[in-house]
Amino acid sequence: MRIIVRIMLVLAALVCALAPASAAPTVDDASARQIDELLTVRAESGGLSRSELIERLSARLLGTPYGANMLIGSATEPEQLVADLRRVDCFTYLDYVEAASRSSTRDEFLTNLATTRYIDGRVEFAQRKHFFTDWSTRERLAATDITASLSAAAVTTTKHLNAKADGSTYLPGVPVVDRAVTHIPSAAVDATVSGALRTGDFLGAYTPEAGLDVTHVGILVHTPAGPIFRNASSLAATNQVVDTPLADYLRTVPGIVVLRPL
Template identity: 30%
Template structure:
């Protein structure tokens, strides 16, 4: 059963006790299972706290594997009104990567409570790190990258990679398919989404072509724990899927929330084979947590 709790008082007390000085904290959270989720968040953060000196990529790989087997469910963030939503029992590809990234950022800050995780999750998921309705959520991966890179949460390394090319697309899939998004029945929300798309007309972004990634051994620059976002041929859309790179004997595999396999899984097929079976993919972008190179 979903429960909504007010966290402002808890945040103030936590700040007083721990010395946290976060500028903002979500007033309300929509939990899928409050007790189980807060317990799991704390357990993972505490278990990973001795890895704080590891690289963010190493943390991404370690934390990501903790969610292996979690059922795939789409649309878990949808609800009225828009709230910071936490559901560790069900994930899609985006919520999986966001959750792991928020935990990795929390560990790098040497913090280990679910309150700290919530702060970082809001920072990653919403424009300028603040919830302000449905349109403030960073729905497009390009928007997610640009906004979070500006604030130092992410670093898109794609344009620094050998063989990087550029794709130019107008990203407006959501406004073109208004009927597919129940929240956009509201005219103000629809206009908010259209306004967020304005900055992505003829958007130019780097990618590595699919053909350059279809080698069995990993290129020298791929690191375990890299976030990989697959670019697409679909009109109006930049990215269709996202996951985390894992290396098995030097061969890249995809750790992701898979709709086909119905769960978070370390894909048994190498990345090259995964790409060979997905003709709508044009290539990939590579992102790292924090400002690491």
């Protein structure tokens, strides 16, 4: 009997080890309602273009409180697929909008969230798309990097993503990746560049700091009053998802990286 019990315990351990890392997370009631409301927006989108759909979905989350460090996982802590829409940071905000834009049901939303946030949908810390440009370079691709096509003033810099200037890494357990990152200096974002941007484009605030591509992300939306930068702001004066005039935001950052949704 003891042998049989021991075999059963070993088999149970194997089943747990082989269970998919992307098992559906527990979703709190408030987040479930938010997801369902996003799915309703998509269901009612009719013949809207993808860019218009992204605008409507992102608008539904305006006013959502900002929350830092929303994801769970590290080199030493098992990664979890987090779907918590009670608070968002700038990256999870884009994750949820992108996932909702592709989904009709809550299960589809969670599947698309995994493939948006993780390389090949593998819910592991090392597979998380930690960098903005991962969206245009790592599967499943969510966007195309169009930065270079928007301005002759665009500048390309080879970045060693995740490598600090002192040789250490920002994220232990995540490999350093060499990548050519192109940005348009803020001073060069003139009316021509702004006019070439489309509602729904994903914008990243470029940083010259070693090992990083951007420090903040959001969504471009054209309005009758001019283009705005829709983003989950951590500023004390806002601390929620807000619309910021693009011209105002550009005065605070070195430049922008532009990814266009697929």
